Amino acid sequence: MIKFILNNTEITTSMAPGMVLLDYIRYERNLKGTKIGCREGDCGACTVLIGGVTNGVLKYSSATSCLTALGNIHHKHIVTVEGVNFDYEPNPIQQAMCDQAGTQCGFCTPGFIVSMAGFCLSDKQPTQQNAIAAVDGNICRCTGYKSIERALEQVTELIKDKTGDTVEYVTSKNILPSYFKNIKERLQLLATQTNGEANMQSINTRFLGGGTDLYVQQHDKMVYADIDFLTRKQQLKGITKHGDKCVIGGAATVTDLITSPVILAHFPKIAEVGKLISxxxxxxxxxxxxxxxxxxxxxxxxxxxxxxxAVLTLSDGENKSDVALEKFYKGYKTLDKQPNQFVESFWFTLPDKNTWFTFEKVSKRTHLDIASVNSAMSLTMDGNIVTHARISAGGVYAFPLYLAKTSAFLVGKELTEELVTEATELLQTEIAPISDARGTAEYKRLLLSQLIKAHFIKLFPLLEIDKLLA
Structure with missing residues (x-):
């Protein structure tokens, strides 16, 4: 049985836990404000808020319900557009969209409203930049975004003095309904109720994290699959520092990564990387x-x-084993992992003051797109001498590739323009791109060479390697 709160109603359901939340909302609860669009997490028409209590704090985050399994919302609060409605008048967020002519056909509007409500409930500073970021997963095909941006300005003005408990603030200001005030206590009570939910792993178990790719590829298979929901395991979450190592739980999300104090201390530009990804x-x-x-x-x-x-720690629930990420991939979609194993955690050594790191990605669209080619590089320097190097590349091989030869070639050498040129020539012997919808094989070869040069330009601008891009 799955228990959660849907808007202001406590739900107990025996529906298949692999069923996506979108279908449950629309077809089982008849809440049609949440729209069916792409079913791939791209359009935002199905956006809901998911609220959960962690360490006594209630936090909300937006999510695409088309890719969220029912089993992943156990003991959570789900907010649809109906859940932000007042009885006889629009709430101030909805009124802002009306005032600024932010809707035309209206299909996308509920998703925007929910995302804006999530912004009001978040601990983000009330700035226009943060407001726009809150709706970066919502697409409008007919209104145009300027009117929606004006609505966001109006919403930001509503919460300009936001302090303290966000739920208390938005309810006291009549931005969202008063029932939100009791949600934390109701969720805490719900979590104390047991309902025979013990998850006995069977030979046919499918492991599920967020499901953002699995449900795109295998939706029908997942609905009635025997699923072990990894995000419900608190021990698989968290990002911690142990000496010079960072340990990340297998159920940690991308948002956890880009907001982690541990990560931000060593990768201050991680948010820029996050913006390029989904x-x-x-x-x-x-x-x-x-x-x-x-x-x-x-x-x-x-x-x-x-x-x-990075090194992965794999577990079958009892036994554990470690495997380096570079050894994890054996072929296209072939992993050094048994079917009954999942990633419990992974760790890596945090960069020190002499280590430089950068990530580059090129795609047809800057945002909301998969890469044509992507690459990352970590260099440790002793003056002008490279003492340690690791370069990776995607889109140029059958699996994510560690460029072992090129990385080893750099070690012990003085960093010069000539060295960079030689490295870009050597890497061509390590890759085997194919032509597909993201570009020809020749284009990907050229693109990776340019990305490697871009790494050095970004990290060592005094080398003037930019002339190599000509």
Whole structure:
């Protein structure tokens, strides 16, 4: 049985836990404000808020309900557009959209309203930049975004004095309904209720993190699958520092990564990387371990952590084993992992003051798109001498690739323009791109060479390597 709160109603359901939340909302609860659009997490028409209590604090995040399994909302608060309505008048967020002519056909509007409500409930500063970021997963095809931006300005003005408890603030200001005040206590009570939910892992178990790719590829298979919901395991979450190592739980999300104090201290520009990868509602539920296990040749975080030398800890629930991420991939979608194993956690050595790291990605669209080619590089320097190097690349091989030869070639050498040129020539012997919808093989070869040069230009601008791009 799955228990959660849907808007202001407590729900107990025996529906298949692999069923996506979108279908449950529309067809089982007849709440038609949440729209069916792309069913791939791209359009935002199905956006909902998911609220949960962690360490006594209630936090909300936006999510695409088309890719969220019912089993992943156990003991959560789900807010649809109906859940932000007042009885006889629009709430101030809805009124802002009306005042600024922010809706035309209206199909996308509920998703925008929910995302804006999530912004009001968040701990983000009330700035226009943060307001726009809150709706980066919502697409409007007919109104045009300027009117929606004006509505966001009006919403931002509503919460300009926001302090303290956000739920208390938005309810006291009549921005959202008063029932939100009691949600934390209701969720805490719900969590104390047991309902025989013990998850006995069977031979046919499918492991599920956020599901943001699995439901796109295998929706019908997942609905009635025997699923072990990894995001419900608190021990698989968290990002912690142990000496010079960073340990990240297998159920940690992309949002967890880009907001982690540990990560921000060593990768201050991580938010810029995050903006290149999916959208806020996807980042809120997509797990980093899921990106590894997906095995996509262009997996952004697979490439990111390959360059950092990440090591995975695999578990079958009892026994554990470690495998370096660079050894994890055996072929296209083929992993060094048994079917009964999942990624419990992974770790990597945090960069010191002499280590430089950068990530590059090129795609047809800057945002909300998969890479044509992506790459990451970590260099440790002793003056002008490279003492340690790791370079990774995606979109140029059957799986996320660690460029072992090119990385080894750089070590012990003085960093010069000539060395960079030689490295870009050597890497061509390590890759084997194919022509597909993202570009020809020749284009990808050229693109990777340019990205490698871009790494050096960004990290060592005094070398004037930019002339090599001509």
């Amino acid at each position: 959208s806020t509602p996807i980042r809120n539920i997509a797990t980093l371990a899921g990106n590894f296990v997906n095995g996509s040749p262009i997996g952004d975080f697979s490439i990111f952590f390959l360059a950092l030398g």
